[in-house]
Amino acid sequence: MRLPRFEYLEPSDLEGVLNLLATQGDDTKILAGGTDLLVRMKKGLLKPKTLISLKALNELSYINEEDGCIKIGARTPIADIIASDLIQKEAFALFEACEKIGAISIQHYRGTIGGNILQDNRCIHYNQSEFHRSGRQPCHKDGGKICYARDEADRCNSTCQSDGATALMALGASITLAKKGTERVVEIANFYTTDGIMPFAMESSELLTEIVISIQGGKSSYKRLAYRSAIDYPIVCAGVFLSASDTKKDEIEDARIVVGAMGRSPLFLVQESFSLKGKNLNDTEVFKKVADSSMNSASTFAVHNVGSTLEYRCVMVSEMVLQALKGAAQAVVAAKG
């Protein structure tokens, strides 16, 4: 498989990138590490005329603590996040998620956190070679009118398999999207459309510049299941954030449960999260009930399109949520002494 021809632009600063994005149009894509984009281009899934590289933008590669928040530049390599003491201390779920991404070569060589969040949704019927796909009618995501993953689907149900996005949503993170002359901040939980063709509520002239996680005094955990421990995308994953009350240290004050790889975006389970407020941090029976309820909620979104059977993935939602709940609860208890 060979890359199609494209024009390569390498601006030297952020202003240069935003100027180009403002004038280039929809045929242009940002190139960060390329570990998602270039693979899709080789498969003929995408044929942009122009790539704007972020290679020279060291200004978008940082992890800082500022005003009670962790700020991460969009072009920060996954390896830097894994190595950060600040992330390990205050955003453990993100550390755990990044440790699982792809393989060491992706984490250390090219992959960035911005590219991880913005990697395209996946589907076993779509992420195939051009030759494979040429043998049948194109599906919605390929420009056609059918879906091989779900009968009578009027839209694409491809799956978001980003480890980073699931962990960041559990941590309540926001992202900054810049375009020439302006920028906006969006909670990552509100960043998704309901269509797998264009999963992100983002304009083609916008650049993801920063990820912000507010330090809330709680603890988080991330668990995932994949066929192999390396190189494979998650087939189901869960991120959990828990914090305890200042006065009653065994009581859950705030909770966020997010299930990933089970829908067009990571799923923030509002009801299950809310049901944990006021519950005891050591109550495993409550955790089991919430994990089963999470399985029921997530099951309605998923389709059979990321390798393993849908039935197995649904059952494993419960297990991943339970493990993540226990992990976060243990960390909160340990921190409270």
Ligand SMILES: Cc1cc2nc3c(=O)[nH]c(=O)nc-3n(C[C@H](O)[C@H](O)[C@H](O)COP(=O)(O)OP(=O)(O)OC[C@H]3O[C@@H](n4cnc5c(N)ncnc54)[C@H](O)[C@@H]3O)c2cc1C
């Ligand atoms: C073998 C293999 C295994 C993988 N396993 C996993 C896995 O287990 N978990 C997982 O989550 N991912 C996995 N990935 C996907 C991918 O490698 C990682 O998500 C990686 O972090 C993507 O980062 P990147 O910088 O290479 O993105 P790129 O490929 O450069 O970009 C991805 C997309 O985001 C856009 N983009 C990137 N940065 C910006 C920005 N700042 N603003 C606007 N648009 C932007 C690009 O235009 C592109 O559409 C795997 C990939 C491969 C090839």
Ligand code: SF4
């Ligand atoms: S979910 Fe359906 S429309 Fe979307 S990529 Fe898969 S087969 Fe195509």
